[in-house]
Amino acid sequence: MTKKNPKSKYARLEFSERITIKNMIDAGKSNAEIARKLNRPRATITHELQRNARVMTWRGKKKILRHTYEPVQAARRAEYYQSKSHRSQPKITPKKREKIDYYLKKKHWSPEQIAHGVPRIGVCTRTIYNWILNRNLSATLNDLPLKGKRRRHLRAKPVNPEHKRMMIETRSIHNRPEVINNRSTFGHWEIDGVMSPQDSQSFVITFVERKTRFM
Structure with a gap:
């Protein structure tokens, strides 16, 4: 008798499987037990929880708060990211290029104003910035009202001091009454x-x- 191979880790989880994950978490089952029940690789369950449950970092170590996993929200996130991955980037046409250049160079509008204020323009703010940076338009950053300074770089979130981390830990969801659990x-x-x-x-x-x- 040959051993049945687990489903591919790249196969999308069904909603019924997400319900099973939640129920088995509530029953105190491990990721390995959940994987065997669903005939999935253990890594699939771990990745699902990493994406859709809260992850707490304490003294350099990450811990997945498995009890925060909710199948409805997980399914919605999966649908959103799937639709986003299949969404093609809008193509720049000569007519669209001329219109955006006009608003940037003649009207001195920002990409935000163009994306949200020009009827049927069909592009978002980030796309207009990318077209400027990739030189798909004749306009440059110098043509923008703030010379492109509005494009903020991501900043690392400051680490909480020790006393604040201890205060957060004392109010952890793990300390809630058993009647809630x-x-x-x-x-x-x-x-x-x-x-x-x-x-x-x-x-x-x-x-x-x-x-x-x-x-």
Whole structure:
């Protein structure tokens, strides 16, 4: 009898599998046990939790807070990133190039103003910046109102001092009463937030009741 090979780690998880992951986490099962149940490589389960559960860094070590994993949010994130990966970049046409150059050089509009203020322009702020930097337009950074200074570089988040880290740890979710962990009573909610792409500046907050899973 040949041993059945686990499903490829590149195969997308089904929603029913994400439900199983959550239920087995609540039952105290390990990642290896979950992988065997789903006939998946263990790395698939680990990567799924790294992407969709909160990860805490304490004294240089990362710990996945498995109890924060929610299958509904995980499925939505997967759908979003899949659609984003298949979304082709808008092509620059002579007409679009002429229109953007006009607003940049003659009207002295910023890429933000063009992306959000020109009807049917069909490009986002970041794309316009990329076209300027890649010299797909005749306009340059010097034609921008702020000479391109609005494009901020990412900055590393400062590390919390020791006393603040200790304060956060004392309020950890691990210290909540057992009555919340066993999902026996109604009224305990978990909150999570999902940010949309940068240019839309939208934010979705979800509330999930632990006992009924009402969201």
